[in-house]
């Protein structure tokens with residue numbers, strides 16, 4: 134069970150075509166108040182299409198979208214975008230250059246009495262730490278400040294749902310982490326159900342209470358970051374969240390024999406072809422003779438990456454391609470040519486149907 138209450142936004146059976154191309158394939162998903170859900174997947178898998186359907190920029194062809202129990206869109210009926218309780222923030226912030234910060238935040242609230250609008254703008258300027266910049270124009274602000282203006286504008290109409298499409302990708306690496314932390318903190322404090330699209334799995338893990346993995350228009354897995362990392366539903370999801378060593382093997386007498394050892398698979402029939410995978414950070418290296426049954430390996434090369442060291446290991450009797458990788462803490466000292474042994478805990482081995 135999740136710690137979150139009934140979902141605010143619910144997508145049920147959403148299928149969407151552009152011409153003959155199916156961009157969304159029977160997608161069902163709910164996001165609860167206070168929940169930040171990240172949608173991640175390769176370019177073109179349909180992430181932005183889902184946001185555009187919720188915001189009303191795209192017409193629903195099949196399925197329904199409800200927010201707070203109210204139906205926003207079905208193939209027969211569609212609330213116009215400006216009537217939806219939805220705030221949207223785009224990758225490039227899309228601020229109006231000719232409007233001040235306050236003007237940008239007030240934009241789109243014209244249906245409110247002036248006093249109420251001004252009060253809400255002042256509130257958001259304060260919340261976002263932008264009070265000093267109310268009369269400034271967007272081009273005079275830093276990327277992080279512009280980001281906060283865009284967020285304030287998205288939140289100005291008190292939406293029940295926030296939609297963020299690649300919100301941090303326009304920021305440089307240095308700024309991204311701090312802006313991301315700050316923006317997510319503000320969103321969590323607001324309690325608004327939030328959907329974030331990102332192509333960066335690490336970012337999705339960092340900010341999502343739940344992460345939805347999409348591939349070719351379909352949801353492959355929707356889970357907490359920890360579950361996705363430890364129990365990926367297929368090889369694609371496993372590889373999305375980190376580098377893995379992979380081997381194909383056939384079950385014989387309840388066991389799989391791989392270059393990294395022999396693993397019991399009592400539940401699988403003899404003859405079943407499987408993909409055996411393990412994360413490179415789950416590889417353990419030890420001097421020869423220290424771990425009985427461990428596989429002898431020879432260090433081909435190692436790359437010091439600061440926090441970690443990535444090591445390429447040649448397997449015995451193998452050719453050029455018979456290699457595995459390991460990730461160890463950055464301070465380990467291994468030399469090319471060194472003979473070691475490698476082992477992986479059976480609990481960390483992942484099995485998938487062979488491709």
Ligand SMILES: Nc1ncnc2c1ncn2[C@@H]1O[C@H](COP(=O)(O)OP(=O)(O)OP(=O)(O)O)[C@@H](O)[C@H]1O
Pocket residue numbers: 151152154156174175176177178179180181182183332
């Ligand atoms: N207006 C459109 N007309 C035709 N095809 C479109 C249109 N919008 C999107 N597509 C196609 O639909 C698919 C899904 O697009 P979408 O923008 O949802 O993907 P995405 O996962 O957000 O990709 P990216 O990470 O590259 O932004 C892509 O193959 C895209 O080329």
